[in-house]
Amino acid sequence: MFAIVTIAGQQYRVQKNQEIFVHRLAGNPGDTVSFADVLMTGTDGNIKFADLPAIQAEIIDHLKGDKVIVFKKKRRKGYQKMNGHRQYLTKIRIGEIA
DSSP states (O other): OEEEEEETTEEEEEETTOEEEEEOOSSOTTOEEEEOOEEEEEETTEEEOSSOOOEEEEEEEEEEOOOEEEEEEETTTTEEEEEEEOOEEEEEEEEEEO
């Protein structure tokens, strides 16, 4: 069984016991969170769009993503600018698709 759910403004296709990285969520590791914005569920080709359940998930860890380098340059003008960014992430494990 799978579900399409909106988590922190992005849509994910999730299954039971799947571990995914999402944008930083409020809570501590070990806490349980619930996502009620379920768009679709499916089982073996049977798809439902109405009367959708909530998704339960457990927060495993808070971490930072890989560094992304932003480098800007204008040739022959002596302009160079380098900047970096690391996204704050939360690793969650999908539990019950109630």
